[in-house]
Amino acid sequence: MNRHFSWWIFAALALLAPAGFAADAPAAAPAPAATPTAEAQALAAKAFPTGKLRWAADVKSSAPFAFDDPAHPGQLVGFEYEIITGIAQILGVTPELNNVDWDGLIPGLKTGGKYDCVICGIEFSEERGREVDFSRPYYSSYEQLATRTEAPEVTSLDQLHGKRIGTLDQTGAFDLLKSAGIDPQTYDEEQNAYNDCARGRIDGVLLDFPIAMYYAKPNASLRFNGPPFGHISYVIAVKKGDAAIQAALNYGLQQLIDSGRLREILSRWNLWNPTIADSLGQPVAPAGPPTAYEDFLAQAGKEVTWGERFSRLWEWRATLFQAGFNTLVISIFSMALAVAVGFVLAVLRVFAARPFQILSMIYVEVVRGTPLLIQMLFIYYGLPNIGIRLTPWAAGILGLGLNYAAYEAENYRAGLLAVPRGQMEAARALGMSRRQSLRHVVVPQAFRLVLPPLTNDFISLLKDSSLVTMISIMDLTNAYQRMATTYYDYFGTGLAIAVIYLLIGLPFVRLARRLEHNLAVDTRPAGERPGFLPRRAKPNLTQPL
Amino acid sequence: MLVTSMDETSPPMIAVQGLQKSHGSTPVLRGVGFTVAAGELISVIGPSGCGKTTMLRCLNCLETPDSGHITIAGVTLERAPGTPLDANFESHAHDLRQQVGMVFQNFNLFAHKTTLENVMLAPVVVQGVAPEQARATAEKFLGKVGLGEEFHHRYPSQLSGGQQQRAAIARALALNPKVMLYDEPTSALDPEMIDEVLAVMRQLDAEGMTQVVVTHEMRFARDASDRVLYLEKGEIVEIAPPAEIFQNPRDERTRRFLRRFL
Numbered sequence: 124m125n126r127h128f129s130w131w132i133f134a135a136l137a138l139l140a141p142a143g144f145a146a147d148a149p150a151a152a153p154a155p156a157a158t159p160t161a162e163a164q165a166l167a168a169k170a171f172p173t174g175k176l177r178w179a180a181d182v183k184s185s186a187p188f189a190f191d192d193p194a195h196p197g198q199l200v201g202f203e204y205e206i207i208t209g210i211a212q213i214l215g216v217t218p219e220l221n222n223v224d225w226d227g228l229i230p231g232l233k234t235g236g237k238y239d240c241v242i243c244g245i246e247f248s249e250e251r252g253r254e255v256d257f258s259r260p261y262y263s264s265y266e267q268l269a270t271r272t273e274a275p276e277v278t279s280l281d282q283l284h285g286k287r288i289g290t291l292d293q294t295g296a297f298d299l300l301k302s303a304g305i306d307p308q309t310y311d312e313e314q315n316a317y318n319d320c321a322r323g324r325i326d327g328v329l330l331d332f333p334i335a336m337y338y339a340k341p342n343a344s345l346r347f348n349g350p351p352f353g354h355i356s357y358v359i360a361v362k363k364g365d366a367a368i369q370a371a372l373n374y375g376l377q378q379l380i381d382s383g384r385l386r387e388i389l390s391r392w393n394l395w396n397p398t399i400a401d402s403l404g405q406p407v408a409p410a411g412p413p414t415a416y417e418d419f420l421a422q423a424g425k426e427v428t429w430g431e432r433f434s435r436l437w438e439w440r441a442t443l444f445q446a447g448f449n450t451l452v453i454s455i456f457s458m459a460l461a462v463a464v465g466f467v468l469a470v471l472r473v474f475a476a477r478p479f480q481i482l483s484m485i486y487v488e489v490v491r492g493t494p495l496l497i498q499m500l501f502i503y504y505g506l507p508n509i510g511i512r513l514t515p516w517a518a519g520i521l522g523l524g525l526n527y528a529a530y531e532a533e534n535y536r537a538g539l540l541a542v543p544r545g546q547m548e549a550a551r552a553l554g555m556s557r558r559q560s561l562r563h564v565v566v567p568q569a570f571r572l573v574l575p576p577l578t579n580d581f582i583s584l585l586k587d588s589s590l591v592t593m594i595s596i597m598d599l600t601n602a603y604q605r606m607a608t609t610y611y612d613y614f615g616t617g618l619a620i621a622v623i624y625l626l627i628g629l630p631f632v633r634l635a636r637r638l639e640h641n642l643a644v645d646t647r648p649a650g651e652r653p654g655f656l657p658r659r660a661k662p663n664l665t666q667p668l
Numbered sequence: 669m670l671v672t673s674m675d676e677t678s679p680p681m682i683a684v685q686g687l688q689k690s691h692g693s694t695p696v697l698r699g700v701g702f703t704v705a706a707g708e709l710i711s712v713i714g715p716s717g718c719g720k721t722t723m724l725r726c727l728n729c730l731e732t733p734d735s736g737h738i739t740i741a742g743v744t745l746e747r748a749p750g751t752p753l754d755a756n757f758e759s760h761a762h763d764l765r766q767q768v769g770m771v772f773q774n775f776n777l778f779a780h781k782t783t784l785e786n787v788m789l790a791p792v793v794v795q796g797v798a799p800e801q802a803r804a805t806a807e808k809f810l811g812k813v814g815l816g817e818e819f820h821h822r823y824p825s826q827l828s829g830g831q832q833q834r835a836a837i838a839r840a841l842a843l844n845p846k847v848m849l850y851d852e853p854t855s856a857l858d859p860e861m862i863d864e865v866l867a868v869m870r871q872l873d874a875e876g877m878t879q880v881v882v883t884h885e886m887r888f889a890r891d892a893s894d895r896v897l898y899l900e901k902g903e904i905v906e907i908a909p910p911a912e913i914f915q916n917p918r919d920e921r922t923r924r925f926l927r928r929f930l
Contacts, residue, residue, distance in 0.1 A: 548730055549776035549836075553790035553843065554765040563793055568780050642780075 159215030163374060167214040170371035171239065176211045179221040179228055180243040183312070183604040186337045186419055187392045188244050189220075191609045193422040196438045200415070202333075202392040203242050203357075206261055209384060210375030222605075223595035225293075225311070229255060230504040231595065232362055236512060239368050241360040244331065246295040251360075258359035258372040261385065262394065263402045264332040265351035266296045269339035271320065274327070277349035280305065286326040289316035295355045296329045312604075313338050314611060321345055331355055333394050341420050354398070383410065391415040423611065432615040439606055446602035447623050453519055453598065454585045454627075460524025461584070462577070465531025472532065473539045474557065483532065490529035496590050498522050503594040519591035527584050534576045538569035571642040578635035582628045599623060680739075681706040681847060681878040682727070687736035688749065689722055696722045698902040700736075706846075707876045709869075711889035711910075714899035715925060720882040723899065724849050727880065728768040729761035741767035741846040766794075769840030773852040775832040777824035777839070783810065784820040787839045795843065802842075809838040813868050830861030837868055848872065850881040854888075866892070886929045890914050898922045 159167065167174075180189045182199065189201035199220065211218040221238040223231055228241045232255060240258075247257060268277055277283065280303040290296040292309040300307040308325055310316040316328045321344040328339065329352065339345045359376075361368045379385040386405055389395040393413030400407045427435075436443070472483040490498070499522035503513065513521065542565050550560035589600035603620040607613045680703035687700040696719045704710050712720045725731040727738065735749040743764045747754065754760070777786050787806035791797040797805070810820065813834035824832055833853055840848060850869070854862040866888050873879060873892060883889055889896050890910045897907040898919075905919050917923045 543774075543776075545772060545774055545776035546778060549770075549772060549778070550790075552728055552730060552765060552768075552770035552772075553839070554762060554794040555790060556762070559793050563789060564778050568778075571780065 159213060163214050163371075163378075166367075166371040166374050167216050170367040171214070171216045174216050175219045176207070176214065176216045176240075177219045177221060177238040178207050179223045179231065179238040179241045181225040181228060182220070182222050183224075183601075183608045185243070185608075186423075187333055187394065187416070189242075191605055193609050194418075196435070196606075196609070197442060202262075202388050202394060202415075203244070205388045206376075206379065206385065207242050207359075209379050209388070210372060213375045213378045214371055221595065222597060222601075224593050227500075227504065227593060227595055229360065232360055234504060234507040234512065235362055237515075237595075239361065239365075240372060244333070244357055245360045246331075247356040247358045248295065248298070254363065255360040256363055256365060256369055258361065258369060259376055260356035260358050260402070261376050261379075262333075262357040262389065263399045264355055264394070264396055265398060266299055266329050266353045266355065267332045267335035267339070267347055268327055268329050268349045268352065269317065269320065269335050269345045270327040270348040271323070272344055272346045274346075274348060277327075279349075280352060283327065287324075289319060289325045289328045290330055291316070294331070295353060296331065299353045300329060312608060314608060317342060317345060332396065333392075336393060336416075337419065341423060351398075356402075380405075386410045427610070427612070427615075429615075432612070432619075435606075435610065436616075436619050439602070442597075442602055442605075443599075443623065446597055446599045447627060449596060450585065450588055450598045450600075450624075451627055453516070453523065453591055453596065454581070454588045456520045457523035457527060457588065458581050458584055460520060461527035461531045461580070464525065464528035466535055468528060468532035469535030469539055470561065472536050474561065487529045487532050490526055491533075495522070495526045495587060496593065498526055499590055499594060515591070515594045515596045518594055519588075519596055522594075523584060523588060523591070527580060527587075530580055531577070534573045534580065535569060537576075538573035539565060541572050542568045571639075574635060574639050574642070578632060581631055581635075585628050585631075586624060678706060680704060681708070681741060682880070683737075683739040684727070685737040687723065687726060687738065688734045689719075689726060689731060690734055691722075696902050697726070697733075700899075700902070700904055702897060702904060702907055704847075704878060704880060706878055707873075708894045709873045709877075709879045709881065709892060710895050710897055710907075711893040712880065712882045712897045712899060713884070713886070713889055713925075714905075718899045719902040720899050721851055724851050724880065724882050727847075727849055728765050728770050729757075730770070732757070738764075740764055743767060766843065767846045769837075769843060769845035769848045771833070771836050771840055771848065771850045771853050773855050775824070775829070775836045775856070777827075777832055777836055779824055782821045782823055783815060783827065783835045786824070786835060787842050790839070791842050805842055806838070809841045810835065812841070812871075813838045814864070828861060829857045830864045833857065833861075833865045834868055837865075837872075841872075846878060848877055848879045850879065850883070852882050852884065854883070854885055886914075886926075898925065900925070 180203065182190050185201065187202055189199055189204035189207075192198045192200040208218050223238075225243070228243055229251070231237055232241050245251070247260060270277065280300070283300075283303070283305050286305075288300060288305055288307050289310055290300060290307045291311070291313060297307055297309065307329070310319075313328075313330060313334050316325070316330070317338045319325050320328050321342055327348070328335075332351070335347065339347065359372050361372065376385075380403055383405075386395060386403070387410045389399065390409035390411050391414050393416035395409040397407050468483045468486060471479040472487075475483075499518065502522045503515065503518035506513065546564050546568065547560050550564040551557070555563065588598060591598050592601040592604070599620055603616055607616040610616065682704035684703070685701045687697050688695070689697040700719075700723055712724065714720050722731055726733050727740065729745070732753060733745070733747055735747050735751075738745045743760065745757070745760050745764060777783075778789065781789060784803065784806050787809060788799065788802040791802040791805060792799055807817075807820070815831060815834055815838065819827065819831060819835070824835070827835065837848075853869070854865050857865065862885065866885065869879065869881065870892050881888075881893075893910050895907055896910050896913045898905045898913065898917075898921075900921050906913060906917060906922050908918075912918075913922065914926065917926060
């Protein structure tokens, strides 16, 4: 307790240190590129035969772990980012980031194939240790309670009974609160928990010390309250039984510790504390001023004008373009799949033999009656259990496409039923087979009828494609979360992303209108042949009949 | 492809025996049998719900008979009472439809195709005729039913009822059928358009087409038919030349029915 107290004083002093003092400190730990030792090379060759260290993290809202540098969009910063790049450097391999949603990090690691390890504030726990293997800890600290400034002093968790306490799901803080008999309110983003606390929606937030340091400390209406609770160690997760990768990572970590670089990194990020000093057997005092922390505060606390908001957007243009492109491509492919499968389902339902009708009906009811998100997670994380491994793109397109197929099937069924029976009979009477009748007579007419709902569904799918962000595809929604949490600006960023969604959808609405018009024979003047999407043709009401 | 022989003994173009059909538990046809010679025009009359339309639809398998025997232009369909459909039924039905053209009460022109395309479609799709040739044939038959070039590129919704029905006849003729079936071809038409359709049918009769017409047009039945078939409650009551049916019906039921039209 005493030690912590003295450390706080030091941290406060460090904060007050003049900026010039830090001028010569490196901004992002560019340690000299030494050639890897023979031992490192041997370990790396076994662990990373491709020469790539594929690591995964959720970089949304992830200061100080690994997050987009607000000052330089597209550039990652963070103490974990520096640790993993440091390890990669020691091993002589290239780090490669997989940005995965928090909930998908461990399932994705267990599925395998995409990345070798997860470094994202994963806390050591026995329970989790049964699912994955861990490296040695690279950081130790405790849970820090934050409350509103005016809240009374808390000395033990027992005092929190009956209070509304927020935390993140799947964290040590969550388990700690549970074991103290408190039912916490869980959040996806730490920033939202602290905001709710500041606004009085909840009474306190219990989270890892580093998170509290970055999200609660700078907030004037919040304060650290109470002693350190519990003990947490951050570890790198690797796939169960992957001893080579584990050994290589441990070697790298040990080198970082022994050379003093870990202490240097943690000090710059204002995370060096007595707990970690103690566990590593190194001095309690930081190795230098917390320059990275100060940079972060300077960015986070900035009041921004609308002009600055726009220029930020402009700086993210490459990311936004890529994200918009991904959203569009996924939507188009999913829709194509939905149309094809939906069409087959509808034809089976309306025209096929009874058993096929029933199968089609069951498909529609099951798919329509279960949540899309569950289906997508099932396809991506569940199917590998029976040996079907899909890339995120394949899983996303399959999930969206097969889901929308159910809705399309009902659309087309309505369309097929709306074509008068006499059309089919006339075709059959002319000697056409069922298939020929469908192809040449019924389906073309049904298509005209289902075009408006089809357009509707495409626009709907375009927005539902935001769910692919859950299976680690960098789409517009993912970009939104990254940008919004980088600047803590859900408002301006939200408006911007909404506009992009709208802009992507509108051309398709226009296209569909043209097509509808083109296919609407009833209003077409006599003799006019369907060209490709004529600009506009007014119905000629004076034509002779 | 089966072709009828036109020898001296000239078998009937259409021969129907013991045709039975129920909709659910309601019997619609109770053992209908008749023959039609090549080139004959037969009018089928009878009160609503007597089974006229069902009988006609059985002749080209738009309805599957429960039992009976149908031979049209040498193609035979058979079904014994209580037996399932023959596995070859569909292929026989297909052969049969090649010989039979059908014209519907509501025309049933393909709404998304122009007049010309309506007539061209089946020859191209079913018979594999080259499009240019099908177009020439279509133009010929449209000309025959009096639809000149100005109508070729109109959609059905841009035609009058009479024009639509004539286009529908051209569409059926384009497959060169040996038999034409008409299901109340003028019932949906305004009075002034009825004659233009009937005229086409008279012309076909003059050219030797075998035709079966379900109709309420008693004047047409009387003036244009070779024989008239009176159907009531799923049974053939009388089949005789129009003069006999209209002036001297043998059966009381026929008399009662016709009284309403006189």
